[in-house]
Amino acid sequence: MANMNLKRNPMPTQDPNVRNHNFSEVALGYTKIQALDEASRCLHCKNQPCVSGCPVQIDIPSFIEKIKEEKFEEAYQVIAKSSSLPSVCGRVCPQETQCEAKCVRGIRGESVGIGRLERFVADLHHQKETEETMNVPFNGHKVAIIGSGPSGLACAGDLAKQGYAVTIFEALHLAGGVLVYGIPEFRLPKKIVQKEIDTLKKYGVDIQTNVVIGKTLSIDELMNNQGYEAIFIATGAGLPRFMNIPGENLNGVYSANEFLTRMNLMKSYELDSETPIQRAKKVAVVGGGNVAMDAARSAKRLGAEEVYIVYRRSLEELPARKEEVEHAKEEGIIFKLLSNPIEIIGNDQNFVKGMKCVEMELGEMDASGRRKPVVKEDSEFFLDVDCIIMAIGTSPNPLIKSTTEGLKTQPWGGIVIDEETGATSRPGIFAGGDAVTGAATVILAMGAGKLAAKSIDQYIKNK
Amino acid sequence: MNKIIKKKRLNDTVTLMEIEAPWIAKKAQPGQFVILRVHEHGERIPLTIADYNPQAGTVTIIFQIVGATTEQLNHLEENDSLHDFVGPLGVPSKLDGLKKVAVIGGGVGCAIAYPIAKKLHENGVVVHSIVGFRNKDLIILEDEFKKVSHLYSVATDDGSYGTKGLVTHVLEDLLKRGEQYDEVFAIGPLIMMKFVSLLTKTYQIKTTVSMNPIMIDGTGMCGCCRLSVGGVTKFACVDGPDFDGHQVDFDTAIERSKMYQSFERRKREETCRLFHQEDN
Ligand SMILES: Cc1cc2nc3c(=O)[nH]c(=O)nc-3n(C[C@H](O)[C@H](O)[C@H](O)COP(=O)(O)OP(=O)(O)OC[C@H]3O[C@@H](n4cnc5c(N)ncnc54)[C@H](O)[C@@H]3O)c2cc1C
Ligand code: FES
Numbered sequence: 001m002a003n004m005n006l007k008r009n010p011m012p013t014q015d016p017n018v019r020n021h022n023f024s025e026v027a028l029g030y031t032k033i034q035a036l037d038e039a040s041r042c043l044h045c046k047n048q049p050c051v052s053g054c055p056v057q058i059d060i061p062s063f064i065e066k067i068k069e070e071k072f073e074e075a076y077q078v079i080a081k082s083s084s085l086p087s088v089c090g091r092v093c094p095q096e097t098q099c100e101a102k103c104v105r106g107i108r109g110e111s112v113g114i115g116r117l118e119r120f121v122a123d124l125h126h127q128k129e130t131e132e133t134m135n136v137p138f139n140g141h142k143v144a145i146i147g148s149g150p151s152g153l154a155c156a157g158d159l160a161k162q163g164y165a166v167t168i169f170e171a172l173h174l175a176g177g178v179l180v181y182g183i184p185e186f187r188l189p190k191k192i193v194q195k196e197i198d199t200l201k202k203y204g205v206d207i208q209t210n211v212v213i214g215k216t217l218s219i220d221e222l223m224n225n226q227g228y229e230a231i232f233i234a235t236g237a238g239l240p241r242f243m244n245i246p247g248e249n250l251n252g253v254y255s256a257n258e259f260l261t262r263m264n265l266m267k268s269y270e271l272d273s274e275t276p277i278q279r280a281k282k283v284a285v286v287g288g289g290n291v292a293m294d295a296a297r298s299a300k301r302l303g304a305e306e307v308y309i310v311y312r313r314s315l316e317e318l319p320a321r322k323e324e325v326e327h328a329k330e331e332g333i334i335f336k337l338l339s340n341p342i343e344i345i346g347n348d349q350n351f352v353k354g355m356k357c358v359e360m361e362l363g364e365m366d367a368s369g370r371r372k373p374v375v376k377e378d379s380e381f382f383l384d385v386d387c388i389i390m391a392i393g394t395s396p397n398p399l400i401k402s403t404t405e406g407l408k409t410q411p412w413g414g415i416v417i418d419e420e421t422g423a424t425s426r427p428g429i430f431a432g433g434d435a436v437t438g439a440a441t442v443i444l445a446m447g448a449g450k451l452a453a454k455s456i457d458q459y460i461k462n463k
Numbered sequence: 464m465n466k467i468i469k470k471k472r473l474n475d476t477v478t479l480m481e482i483e484a485p486w487i488a489k490k491a492q493p494g495q496f497v498i499l500r501v502h503e504h505g506e507r508i509p510l511t512i513a514d515y516n517p518q519a520g521t522v523t524i525i526f527q528i529v530g531a532t533t534e535q536l537n538h539l540e541e542n543d544s545l546h547d548f549v550g551p552l553g554v555p556s557k558l559d560g561l562k563k564v565a566v567i568g569g570g571v572g573c574a575i576a577y578p579i580a581k582k583l584h585e586n587g588v589v590v591h592s593i594v595g596f597r598n599k600d601l602i603i604l605e606d607e608f609k610k611v612s613h614l615y616s617v618a619t620d621d622g623s624y625g626t627k628g629l630v631t632h633v634l635e636d637l638l639k640r641g642e643q644y645d646e647v648f649a650i651g652p653l654i655m656m657k658f659v660s661l662l663t664k665t666y667q668i669k670t671t672v673s674m675n676p677i678m679i680d681g682t683g684m685c686g687c688c689r690l691s692v693g694g695v696t697k698f699a700c701v702d703g704p705d706f707d708g709h710q711v712d713f714d715t716a717i718e719r720s721k722m723y724q725s726f727e728r729r730k731r732e733e734t735c736r737l738f739h740q741e742d743n
Binding site for chain 2: 171172173181209210211212215216217238239240242244248249251254255257258261262266267272273274275276278349350397398399
């Protein structure tokens with residue numbers, strides 16, 4: 001008989017007023033007792049609606065069944081069939097709009113904490129993992145992967161396990177993509193990402209950092225001179241957008257990418273760090289996605305007294321994960337909703353001293369199916385801040401496109417692929433993740449990497 | 464890890480290093496730069512490629528010791544390795560279709576100006592090199608410049624060598640005497656590039672400057688290197704580092720370069736103290 005408690009087991013977390021001063025992980029993870037109790041809330045519906053909500057169709061009911069039976073490693077293996085990064089996805093997936101949105105328990109009460117259970121089994125698995133290397137015999141074929149974010153890592157793992165010699169080329173000095181330079185430590189500890197990368201290395205994946213494809217080497221050189229038979233482009237969507245309002249080049253205006261890279265990749269929050277960051281008193285973050293939440297919560301932890309989220313729509317439209325919005329509120333982030341900046345004002349030394357905004361209201365539906373924000377008349381107000389972080393989106397970097405002849409892209413920069421296979425307009429070159437979709441999610445990027453691995457295997461076998 | 468093949472002191476505060484980097488050496492062109500880190504927890508800093516040797520697989524960098532990272536870098540010796548070295552980044556300088564140019568270098572900016580003068584000279588262009596330093600002891604690359612220039616002129620602030628005054632004075636004299644240039648390349652401190660650009664604007668000579676703002680990734684990912692050029696925001700690392708000097712908003716660039724001044728000063732002092740302790 002299932003546990004019919006309407007509420008899910010709450011996630012243990014650090015106290016908000018403690019954690020907003022440190023960088024340790026906020027959510028602490030279920031204990032075994034909590035995990036067993038939560039697993040027992042699953043009804044094992046015949047039609048498995050949760051599975052259809054999962055972008056990579058993890059067999060959710062059967063991994064939960066394994067938890068109930070206390071066969072935790074087997075539960076992990078069920079997830080691993082469909083996902084390469086369970087410990088990451090369990091933490092950062094927007095479950096409330098995916099698997100958990102479809103959970104029958106959510107109709108009257110709260111859905112089963114699927115993401116939390118996923119994280120529980122993945123963390124247990126990683127605690128146990130042995131140090132041995134996995135020897136897969138080399139199948140004689142070389143594949144190059146460009147970019148070491150979730151998409152590249154997933155593709156590399158699947159190919160290496162089949163005996164391909166896989167090399168990942170990464171522009172930065174550290175592998176992991178957004179998982180290391182974007183998403184903060186307090187949400188996704190870097191040692192978890194490192195674990196995933198170490199596992200790939202055990203399978204023989206070679207990771208070449210500090211190589212910018214399109215500059216250091218081109219895709220054609222990889223194929224023609226270096227013997228790679230297929231390429232997977234997983235370069236993400238790293239180009240930050242600005243608003244193009246007056247004052248954006250003042251000192252104290254950051255793109256979220258810059259602010260988060262200084263924090264996460266360069267560890268500028270540590271006192272002995274050699275990379276500087278502004279320690280501002282009052283910070284405004286413009287935007288409403290996960291990136292905005294991460295930037296705001298990082299700024300708070302860096303010591304800012306007041307941190308605002310300035311977003312032009314209302315609470316309902318906030319695209320960030322629900323849990324992150326809740327955590328941000330608990331930590332004292334102030335939400336200035338239905339507000340939009342129009343000008344940034346500087347002092348005589350060219351540092352930010354404030355931001356002029358206008359209030360917005362929601363009008364007609366726009367193309368995205370959301371109500372379009374329009375400016376309220378005579379609603380101008382001034383926000384007294386000394387640092388502004390722009391988190392209004394990113395697009396794919398044009399570098400690969402401009403250096404790879406015949407590679408078709410969308411007008412906005414996304415690489416054009418065949419949805420079924422991930423193949424681009426050039427034979428032997430595949431692409432996936434944010435480089436194709438524009439800024440999206442870890443799970444979609446990971447799924448695209450797995451799909452490309454399958455297609456690359458077929459492509460090489462049929463050559 | 465990239466090995467230091469050669470280290471040479473050019474003056475008290477400027478050092479040259481040849482770094483083993485075969486892939487970069489093959490691709491490098493004048494005007495491009497690398498980003499490096501000295502050690503595992505180090506900062507990422509951009510340095511322009513001063514020379515490259517595809518056969519030997521080496522890239523030359525020349526740096527002035529101005530902050531903590533360059534201080535640490537200067538403490539490395541031949542056969543030591545840099546932790547990270549990535550490039551060649553940025554768009555190569557456009558050097559085609561020219562007959563006669565002035566190449567202007569200020570201080571350590573000469574390290575960047577030199578490969579441009581050299582390449583132009585190789586292309587058969589008449590090169591007038593005008594270089595400026597604070598005093599005689601700081602002069603670098605004199606022989607190298609002479610070899611590739613039809614005219615080589617030095618200006619020092621204190622008059623201890625060459626003309627007393629600024630490179631802009633020398634350039635203005637030449638222009639007044641009726642010298643005509645297809646293009647002027649100015650590389651050095653922001654303030655120098657600003658005044659060269661103001662001068663050449665009155666003579667309507669196309670002027671290219673090489674910008675060196677604060678950078679992190681060098682691939683267009685962070686936007687911290689942004690500049691205003693002709694009223695449009697550009698990222699120096701991917702759109703530059705070369706820009707039309709008559710279009711660059713130098714005043715904002717100068718302010719932006721001071722963003723972390725106090726932090727940099729403190730870090731440098733800490734680093735110096737640390738090395739001092741080690742040396743004793
Ligand atoms: C701050 C932040 C928070 C986020 N939070 C969430 C979240 O909670 N949940 C969620 O699902 N998603 C989240 N996302 C989105 C998610 O991280 C991305 O969708 C995902 O990382 C995309 O993966 P990817 O592999 O396509 O690209 P990326 O992770 O962007 O990796 C691309 C890699 O390629 C490298 N690269 C680029 N160009 C080159 C080149 N020319 N040569 C060599 N290497 C190159 C880059 O340096 C980078 O390392 C967040 C994103 C950000 C920025
Ligand atoms: S250095 Fe980051 S975008 Fe130029």
